[in-house]
Amino acid sequence: MSRLNSTFARLRSEGRQGLVSYVVAGDPSPSGTVDLLHQLVASGADVLEVGVPFSDPMAEGAVIQKGHERALANGMSLQGVLEIVAGFRQADQHTPIIMMGYANPIERFGYEAFATAGAEAGVDGLITVDLPPEEVDAIDAALKAVAMDNIFLISPTTPASRIQTIVERARGFIYCVAVKGVTGSGQLDAAEVARNVALIRSKTTLPVAVGFGIKDADSARAVATVADAVVVGSALIDAMVSVGKQQPAASEGQLHAAAAALLKSIREGMDSSPS
Amino acid sequence: MTIEITPELFASVPDAHGRFGRFGGKFVAETLMTALSDLEALYARLKDDAAFQREFDADLAHYVGRPSPLYEASRLSDAIGGGRIYLKREDLNHTGAHKVNNTIGQALLAKQMGKRRVIAETGAGQHGVATATVAARLGLECHVFMGEEDIRRQSLNVYRMKLLGAEVVPVTSGSRTLKDAMNEALRDWVTNVDDTFYIIGTVAGPHPYPMLVRDFQSVIGREARVQSLAQTGKLPAGLVACVGGGSNAIGLFHPFLQDAEVAMYGVEAGGKGLETGAHAAPLSMGSPGVLHGNRTYLMQDDDGQILDTHSVSAGLDYPGVGPEHAWLKDIGRVNYVAANDDEALAAFHRLTRVEGIMPALETAHAMAYAERLAADMSPDEHIIVNLSGRGDKDILTVAAIEGIEV
Numbered sequence: 308m309s310r311l312n313s314t315f316a317r318l319r320s321e322g323r324q325g326l327v328s329y330v331v332a333g334d335p336s337p338s339g340t341v342d343l344l345h346q347l348v349a350s351g352a353d354v355l356e357v358g359v360p361f362s363d364p365m366a367e368g369a370v371i372q373k374g375h376e377r378a379l380a381n382g383m384s385l386q387g388v389l390e391i392v393a394g395f396r397q398a399d400q401h402t403p404i405i406m407m408g409y410a411n412p413i414e415r416f417g418y419e420a421f422a423t424a425g426a427e428a429g430v431d432g433l434i435t436v437d438l439p440p441e442e443v444d445a446i447d448a449a450l451k452a453v454a455m456d457n458i459f460l461i462s463p464t465t466p467a468s469r470i471q472t473i474v475e476r477a478r479g480f481i482y483c484v485a486v487k488g489v490t491g492s493g494q495l496d497a498a499e500v501a502r503n504v505a506l507i508r509s510k511t512t513l514p515v516a517v518g519f520g521i522k523d524a525d526s527a528r529a530v531a532t533v534a535d536a537v538v539v540g541s542a543l544i545d546a547m548v549s550v551g552k553q554q555p556a557a558s559e560g561q562l563h564a565a566a567a568a569l570l571k572s573i574r575e576g577m578d579s580s581p582s
Numbered sequence: 583m584t585i586e587i588t589p590e591l592f593a594s595v596p597d598a599h600g601r602f603g604r605f606g607g608k609f610v611a612e613t614l615m616t617a618l619s620d621l622e623a624l625y626a627r628l629k630d631d632a633a634f635q636r637e638f639d640a641d642l643a644h645y646v647g648r649p650s651p652l653y654e655a656s657r658l659s660d661a662i663g664g665g666r667i668y669l670k671r672e673d674l675n676h677t678g679a680h681k682v683n684n685t686i687g688q689a690l691l692a693k694q695m696g697k698r699r700v701i702a703e704t705g706a707g708q709h710g711v712a713t714a715t716v717a718a719r720l721g722l723e724c725h726v727f728m729g730e731e732d733i734r735r736q737s738l739n740v741y742r743m744k745l746l747g748a749e750v751v752p753v754t755s756g757s758r759t760l761k762d763a764m765n766e767a768l769r770d771w772v773t774n775v776d777d778t779f780y781i782i783g784t785v786a787g788p789h790p791y792p793m794l795v796r797d798f799q800s801v802i803g804r805e806a807r808v809q810s811l812a813q814t815g816k817l818p819a820g821l822v823a824c825v826g827g828g829s830n831a832i833g834l835f836h837p838f839l840q841d842a843e844v845a846m847y848g849v850e851a852g853g854k855g856l857e858t859g860a861h862a863a864p865l866s867m868g869s870p871g872v873l874h875g876n877r878t879y880l881m882q883d884d885d886g887q888i889l890d891t892h893s894v895s896a897g898l899d900y901p902g903v904g905p906e907h908a909w910l911k912d913i914g915r916v917n918y919v920a921a922n923d924d925e926a927l928a929a930f931h932r933l934t935r936v937e938g939i940m941p942a943l944e945t946a947h948a949m950a951y952a953e954r955l956a957a958d959m960s961p962d963e964h965i966i967v968n969l970s971g972r973g974d975k976d977i978l979t980v981a982a983i984e985g986i987e988v
Contacts, residue, residue: 362756362887363873365768366611372755384885410609410872415886437609437872441599462613464775469615487613488773 310403310431311456311479314353315514315535324531324577326351327516328570329407329540331358331374332391333383335547335562341394343563347543348402350567351574354516355395356434356538359388359408366436368491370541370548385412385421389428396429405432405458405479413446422449432456432479440472447476460484461507463499474511481513482538485530486520491541495520497529504533523569524576531577539573587915589840595909600789600876603912605905608788610875613772622790624694629797634690641686642801645719646676648683650802652809652966658936658953665819665959667952669939669969670806670834679942679971680802680830681712685781687798689716692779699723699778703767705732705760705826706897706944707739708971709783714748716781724748727766729758732896739975757890760826760900764874784827785904788875792904799833806966807837814964820845820955823968824948825865825918826898828907830970839915846915848907849951851893852922862891864903865911865918873901878908894923894979895943897971921950929953930973930980942971943979 308316318325328347332340344355358371360378367375385408392404406425413421413435425433433455438446443457450457456479461470464487474481483503485495504515517530518538530537546569547562554561595602608618628634642648650671659666672680685702692700700722704710710726717724726743730752733740743750756762764787771780785792785799803821810818821838823831825848838844853861861867864879871880873888881889881901893899910916921929929949934940941949945968952967959965973980981988 363761363765365765365874366613366772368769369755376755379887386885411880411882411888412886414872415882415884436611437875439608439610439612439615441608441615460612462611464613464616466616473612484613487775489769492773 309454309456310401311354314403315480318353318535324534325353325516325536326570326574326577327354327356327518327536327538328352328543329356329358329538330543330566331360331371331378332388333360333378333381334374334544335377335559337381337383337387337391339559339563340391343566344395345398346563346567347570348399350571352570354536355402355404356540357388357392357404357406359385359406359412361409361412364409366489368489368541370491370545374544385416389424392430393428403431404429405434406430407434407436410435410437418446418449422453422455426453426455430455432458434458434460434482436460440476443476458482461503463487463503467506470507471510474507474513477511477513480536481507481511481515483507483515483517483534484519485517488519490519493520495526495530500530501533524573527573528576528579537577539570543569587842587913592839595906596789596793600793602906602909604870605877605908606789606792607877608875609872609877610788611772613775614788617775618788618790620695621691624691625790625794628691628694638687638690642683646682646686647674648801649805650674652806652813655937658933659956661936662953662956664961665956666961666964667956668810668818668964668966670802670966672802672830672968672970673939673941673972677712677715678974679708679712680799680833680968681709681783682715683801683833684783684795684798684829685709685712685716687794688779688781689720692722692781693720695779697777697779699774700781701725701727701767701770701778702781702783703727703760703763704783705763705899706895706942707732707736707743707975708897708942710748710750711739711742711746713781714743714746717748718746725751725770727751727753727763727770729753729760729763731758732760735979736896736975738978759891759896761888761902768874784829785832785906786827786874786876786878786902792876792906795829796832796836796906799829800836802830802833802968803835803837806834810966817841817844818966819959819963820847820965822847822849822948822952822955822965824849824898824944824970825903825907826851826862826900826944827902828904830968832904832906834966834968835916846917847951847955848916848918849947850918850920851895851898851947852920853892855922856920860892861920862893862899862901863920864901865907866920870908876905878902878905879911894926895947897942897944898947919951921947925950927980927983939969940973941969942973943976945970
């Protein structure tokens with residue numbers, strides 16, 4: 308059983324909701340990302356989502372955009388992200404890792420070359436923001452060959468007929484986008500999220516994770532009542548940036564600790580959920 | 583690539599997936615897919631709708647001032663001493679460039695869809711002005727995304743947009759130029775997709791934009807074809823247009839694609855010289871990749887990161903190009919060449935002094951190549967250059983380069 312499947316099966320049997328944490332590989336530093344990932348797991352992350360930096364991350368809000376810019380300025384590349392994953396795997400063989408990025412760096416690397424190298428490094432799934440079902444055939448074949456899950460976004464604007472098309476292709480879990488907008492934006496409407504998740508569940512038994520706009524324990528708790536997992540990204544990066552601003556002399560360890568502390572509070576908020 | 587060039591070939595693109603051969607497509611986040619499908623369905627219905635076409639044609643005639651003249655640049659042609667140079671005077675359109683042909687068309691689509699708000703990206707500001715203009719005319723709220731760097735070098739157009747009631751949103755991410763403005767416009771569209779129509783200014787972006795912008799701009803080539811036959815009795819030996827995203831070029835070229843005897847030249851921004859890397863010439867120097875919703879030629883590094891571009895003209899300062907151009911390059915129908923900053927500036931001055939026509943710096947790249955091309959032709963041949971925009975907006979840029987305070 309894949310790491311993603313076994314993780315969601317375990318969560319289900321425990322009656323708990325999963326927590327997916329997103330950070331950008333190479334931000335704040337390439338050498339520190341492995342440590343940051345371990346800290347996130349220690350603070351309650353069930354699935355690690357690792358952003359692959361891109362020069363033009365068109366679905367990201369300002370916070371994650373800046374993370375991509377810092378990572379690229381630090382020299383991060385897709386090859387570098389794979390090395391980080393391999394480094395993480397030396398000490399953690401069971402936490403699923405999914406990569407989230409944009410088509411061009413992966414296309415440039417080569418779909419098959421990426422699938423092979425990704426599987427070898429210990430990558431379990433991939434979200435390619437700008438590869439909707441219409442454009443996904445080529446990479447899908449490469450990912451299937453190495454049993455890597457291809458994870459799709461479903462948005463509030465996705466009609467029921469498209470949801471059907473998407474779930475037929477999806478593996479691992481469904482990423483339900485909570486708001487119309489970029490990452491980290493807006494106020495999510497818990498009732499609308501509940502409707503969308505119910506619609507998705509009517510068409511698939513895959514786990515449903517909800518992301519975009521989950522900032523804190525309260526919003527995580529609201530979403531956790533209907534979803535199998537919640538995704539937190541911008542808030543973690545913002546927590547690190549804020550510490551860096553308030554304490555210019557802060558060490559990278561202190562930045563990591565800030566993200567870990569926020570994630571822990573979100574974990575506790577979810578676990579206190581009445582569900 | 584060996585593809586037999588037949589008339590049917592050009593009518594076959596884009597296919598149902600929005601692809602021009604291996605280029606084009608719909609590479610966007612899921613949130614936008616339904617908006618694109620809706621637009622595609624609406625356009626499929628209106629494309630051949632007589633009432634819609636009548637309204638579009640009437641707006642082009644009475645609001646834009648079409649047809650634009652085809653003007654023989656006699657003194658310039660005499661000075662060069664080769665083939666005759668004709669200018670398709672898109673600079674005489676309302677708002678001073680070809681961009682308005684497309685914004686008129688897309689604004690009609692926005693109106694049909696009942697959207698109350700339009701957004702646009704702009705580089706030189708010509709598309710922003712053309713969008714702000716149609717928004718003012720239709721009473722639509724208008725937000726124009728513009729890189730901070732471009733706001734600085736195109737301050738006159740920024741003020742024009744504000745006068746027209748648009749909000750100009752400075753973009754401070756990335757290289758702060760046109761590509762970043764397009765990222766930001768896409769982010770706005772994702773957020774406000776319910777009430778907002780994104781008026782893309784060039785033949786790039788996700789399907790159906792490259793197709794519908796081409797169709798709206800093709801009025802340029804249709805007129806030029808009729809005018810060439812009427813004024814010279816024959817088709818031109820060559821067509822020349824500058825290529826940033828490539829909307830003015832595709833507008834001129836498309837109605838001539840089946841005329842095998844008409845050679846075509848798309849002129850990219852050579853910047854400081856193709857060999858320096860400081861340019862904006864993805865067709866000349868780039869490689870295929872995915873950006874802004876389509877697969878096309880891009881300026882990118884070995885890691886697939888998009889490179890910063892350089893051009894003296896803000897409107898050509900873009901690392902990608904419309905997917906139909908990428909396809910036309912691959913099948914060998916259009917020659918893609920480059921003119922650098924210095925050549926464009928020299929051509930800007932020459933046309934201004936010899937013909938009394940001040941071209942936009944973008945357009946000056948096409949003029950620079952046209953001069954070279956005409957020099958090797960005989961006087962009984964002629965070429966048509968798309969004089970895509972007027973140069974008023976660039977006066978401060980030219981003055982600054984020459985160290986003159988205006």
